[in-house]
Structure formats: C-alpha cells, structure tokens
Amino acid sequence: MLAPHHGSGVIAGTFLIALLLTIMPMPDWMRYIRPDWVGLVLIYWCLALPERVGVGTGWVTGLLVDLLTGTLLGQHAMALAVVAYLTLKFHQRVRLFPVWQQALTVLVLLVLHQLLALWVSRFIGRPAPPWYYWAPSVTSMLLWPVIYLFLRTLRRGFRIS
Amino acid sequence: MVLMTLDHRYNQLHSLRAGLSVVVYPLQLAVEIPGDVTAWFRESLSTRRQLQEENASLRTQLLMLKAQSQKLQSLEVENIRLRELLDSSFEVGEKVLVAELMVANLDPYKHQVVINKGELDRVYPGQPLLDAEGVMGQVVHVGPYSSTAVLITDTSHAIPVRINRNGIRTIALGSGTINRLDLPYLSNNADVVPGDLLVTSGLGGRFPPGYPVAVVEAVQHDPGRTFARIIAKPTARLDSSSEVLLVWPGETPVAESDVSVQTDDTPAVESGVAEESVETPDNDSAAPVESHPAEATP
Numbered sequence: 001m002l003a004p005h006h007g008s009g010v011i012a013g014t015f016l017i018a019l020l021l022t023i024m025p026m027p028d029w030m031r032y033i034r035p036d037w038v039g040l041v042l043i044y045w046c047l048a049l050p051e052r053v054g055v056g057t058g059w060v061t062g063l064l065v066d067l068l069t070g071t072l073l074g075q076h077a078m079a080l081a082v083v084a085y086l087t088l089k090f091h092q093r094v095r096l097f098p099v100w101q102q103a104l105t106v107l108v109l110l111v112l113h114q115l116l117a118l119w120v121s122r123f124i125g126r127p128a129p130p131w132y133y134w135a136p137s138v139t140s141m142l143l144w145p146v147i148y149l150f151l152r153t154l155r156r157g158f159r160i161s
Numbered sequence: 162m163v164l165m166t167l168d169h170r171y172n173q174l175h176s177l178r179a180g181l182s183v184v185v186y187p188l189q190l191a192v193e194i195p196g197d198v199t200a201w202f203r204e205s206l207s208t209r210r211q212l213q214e215e216n217a218s219l220r221t222q223l224l225m226l227k228a229q230s231q232k233l234q235s236l237e238v239e240n241i242r243l244r245e246l247l248d249s250s251f252e253v254g255e256k257v258l259v260a261e262l263m264v265a266n267l268d269p270y271k272h273q274v275v276i277n278k279g280e281l282d283r284v285y286p287g288q289p290l291l292d293a294e295g296v297m298g299q300v301v302h303v304g305p306y307s308s309t310a311v312l313i314t315d316t317s318h319a320i321p322v323r324i325n326r327n328g329i330r331t332i333a334l335g336s337g338t339i340n341r342l343d344l345p346y347l348s349n350n351a352d353v354v355p356g357d358l359l360v361t362s363g364l365g366g367r368f369p370p371g372y373p374v375a376v377v378e379a380v381q382h383d384p385g386r387t388f389a390r391i392i393a394k395p396t397a398r399l400d401s402s403s404e405v406l407l408v409w410p411g412e413t414p415v416a417e418s419d420v421s422v423q424t425d426d427t428p429a430v431e432s433g434v435a436e437e438s439v440e441t442p443d444n445d446s447a448a449p450v451e452s453h454p455a456e457a458t459p
C-alpha cells in the first residue's frame with residue numbers, strides 16, 4: 001500500500017497556488033470580489049482527508065495569508081482554524097450532500113471566516129467596510145463546484161487518501 | 162491565537178513578522194513573474210520607431226527638468242544665504258533611495274503597498290515614502306528584503322500639513338478612498354480655498370517639511386458646525402506609481418549645492434532603473450537634483 005504521507009506535496013502545492021491567487025494582481029473591481037481561494041482549498045481537504053488536514057493546517061495557512069495580505073498577525077489564522085474545525089465537525093454529513101448543498105455550506109463557512117476577520121479588524125479600530133465586503137463569500141460559493149471537481153480529479157489522479 | 166492578536170497590538174511581534182516575511186517573500190516574487198514576462202515581451206517587441214519616439218519625449222522632459230532644476234539651485238543657494246543671515250539652520254535635501262513597488266495585492270480595505278527594499282537597505286519603520294509628485298505614505302513593517310508601507314489615504318493614517326499659500330497648519334486624515342484626504346480640524350473661518358496646495362509641515366518629526374501632499378478640492382462651510390468640511394486630493398499617484406523614493410530625513414547628503422559642474426550625472430540618477438539604488442552621501446553631485454523631485458513639479 002501507499003505510505004501514509006503519500007501526496008502531502010500535492011496538498012501543499014494546492015495551498016501554495018491558493019496563496020498565490022490570493023495576492024495575484026487584479027484589476028480594481030476584481031479585487032473586491034476575489035474568491036477566498038485559501039478557504040475553498042482548506043474546506044475541500046478537510047472534507048476529503050479529515051485525518052490529515054485540519055485545524056493546524058488551517059492555522060498555518062491563515063498565518064501565511066496574514067503575512068501576505070498585511071493584516072494583523074493571527075487574524076486569518078484564527079478564522080481559518082475555526083473554519084477547519086467546523087468542517088471537520090460536520091465532514092461526514094457534508095460529504096453526502098449534493099454539490100449545490102455543499103456550496104451553501106461553504107457559503108456559511110466562508111461568511112464565518114469573513115465575519116471573524118471583520119470582528120478582529122473592527123476590534124483594532126478599522127472602519128466598517130461597505131456591503132460588498134461580503135462579495136468574496138458569494139463568488140467562492142459559485143466557484144465551489146469547479147474547485148470541488150478539480151481537486152477531486154487531482155486527488156484521484158494522485159491516489160491520495 | 163487570540164493571545165497573538167492581542168500581543169500584536171503592543172508591537173511585540175515586529176521581529177517575528179520580519180522573520181516570517183522571509184518565508185512569504187518567494188511567493189511575493191512569484192506573483193511578479195507574469196507582469197515581468199509581459200513587460201519583457203512588450204519591451205522586446207516594441208519597434209525601433211516607438212523607442213525613438215519615447216527617447217525623444219524623454220529627452221525633452223529631461224531638458225525641461227534640467228532647466229527647472231537650474232533655477233531651483235540658484236534659489237536654493239539664495240535661500241541658504243538668507244537663512245544664514247537669519248542665523249537659522251536649514252537642511253537642503255535628504256538622503257534618498259529608489260525602491261520599486263511589488264505588485265502583490267494586499268487586503269483591499271487597507272491601503273498598503275509592498276516595496277522591494279528592506280532592513281538590508283536600512284529601511285526603518287516610520288520612514289517616509291515619496292513618489293515623483295508628492296508624499297505617498299510611510300513604512301510600517303520591515304522585513305529583511307521587503308517592507309510594507311501604509312499610504313496616506315488609509316483610514317489609520319494622519320499627516321501633519323501646512324497650507325503652502327499662508328502657512329496654516331492642520332492635519333490631513335486618510336479617508337479610505339484612494340483619491341481623497343479629509344481635513345476635519347480647520348475652523349469655519351479658516352482661509353482655505355479649493356486649489357490650495359498642502360505641503361508637509363515637518364511637525365511630528367516623521368515627514369521632512371516642504372513636500373507636497375495634496376491639493377484642496379472642495380471646501381464646505383456649514384454654519385451649524387464648528388469646523389469646515391474640507392476634502393483634498395493627494396498629489397502623489399497613489400494607485401499607479403511603480404517607483405517610489407525612500408527618504409532619510411535626518412541625514413543630509415550635502416550642505417550646499419553647487420551643481421552647475423556635475424549636471425551630466427543627472428541622467429544616471431533619473432534613468433529610473435530601480436534596482437540601481439542611488440545612495441547619495443558618497444555621491445554628492447547627484448544629491449541636490451534628485452532630492453527635489455517634489456519641488457520640481459509646479
């Protein structure tokens with residue numbers, strides 16, 4: 001059989017690409033609806049491999065997001081760790097959902113991610129963002145089926161389990 | 162995690178952030194690649210004719226700037242002489258370093274930029290950042306190879322300014338909109354009109370005095386309020402500059418300027434190659450010319 005750590009490189013690679021997409025330069029209007037790539041990838045791996053990807057992974061990638069986007073250290077780390085925790089908690093249920101229902105779950109999780117990040121930034125005295133602050137969660141939800149299919153093909157291709 | 166967040170409020174984590182920024186530096190470099198490649202293609206595919214045209218226009222521009230700086234030097238010498246008569250100390254020019262903005266997009270709700278100079282180039286937190294047209298912001302986090310700067314329009318930023326026409330001092334606050342600054346602390350009867358130039362006042366000791374910050378755009382007098390509502394537009398091109406100047410306010414490269422001999426050095430300085438960082442103290446010929454990029458603009 002395959003070694004227990006088989007495919008870790010692929011998982012790390014998907015996170016790396018998600019991080020790159022997070023800071024990829026975009027036209028101005030697209031910056032505000034940029035999907036939460038890291039959140040999407042994290043939720044997928046938490047659903048698919050709950051015994052390998054979890055709160056710790058969420059926290060570390062969140063810390064990298066904080067460094068890359070210049071936010072307070074720990075802001076996204078905390079939020080993504082919570083998202084990973086909840087995904088792990090419900091992974092058995094969510095796995096059986098049809099994909100559109102999964103997308104709704106993803107929406108809830110990512111809104112939570114943004115809400116936690118918003119709490120932290122309000123706490124340190126940043127002003128309230130406009131209503132389209134929540135747009136990334138919606139675009140991420142719409143992208144979920146694509147991400148899901150892509151990562152599943154990738155996972156089966158590399159036989160990661 | 163929460164502890165970390167709290168800890169950061171008291172600035173205990175600067176060294177940690179600096180260390181970790183080395184880890185993400187490769188990622189920041191990686192997102193530069195697509196832009197670099199397109200730029201390279203555009204450069205290598207541009208025709209000879211285009212290059213000639215560009216060359217010609219740059220030549221005229223250089224000539225005009227040279228002419229302007231000639232006048233400036235005589236004025237500067239005169240100014241120094243007059244100030245000597247008044248027995249006041251005045252520093253002309255600061256040590257500057259050209260840095261390049263990295264293209265990485267940060268949190269869209271914070272006005273921050275990443276620059277490609279860090280601790281190894283002696284960048285320090287709080288250092289002023291300028292572009293050719295005016296003040297851009299100040300450095301907040303310094304890593305070994307790159308640093309993060311906050312722009313003057315960020316909501317957490319305030320800059321002490323003075324109206325160039327009459328010397329009224331006030332504070333310009335960032336508004337969160339990239340082309341707007343608010344001046345909430347000027348009373349209703351203050352002498353401000355649209356078109357007034359705001360320059361740094363040098364109070365607070367962080368920004369060197371005399372650099373243009375913004376132009377007053379609208380003044381609204383509301384009799385029901387103590388203060389006027391004034392908005393101003395930053396002169397620096399905050400969202401489109403790709404090369405910026407880092408300034409060391411305390412360090413003077415030259416005491417007096419006598420540049421008429423060394424003007425042939427100027428093209429090298431103005432060539433815009435950001436990788437060739439121009440440090441001025443050992444190269445005093447270039448200093449007066451490049452330390453006044455801001456004043457050269459009308």
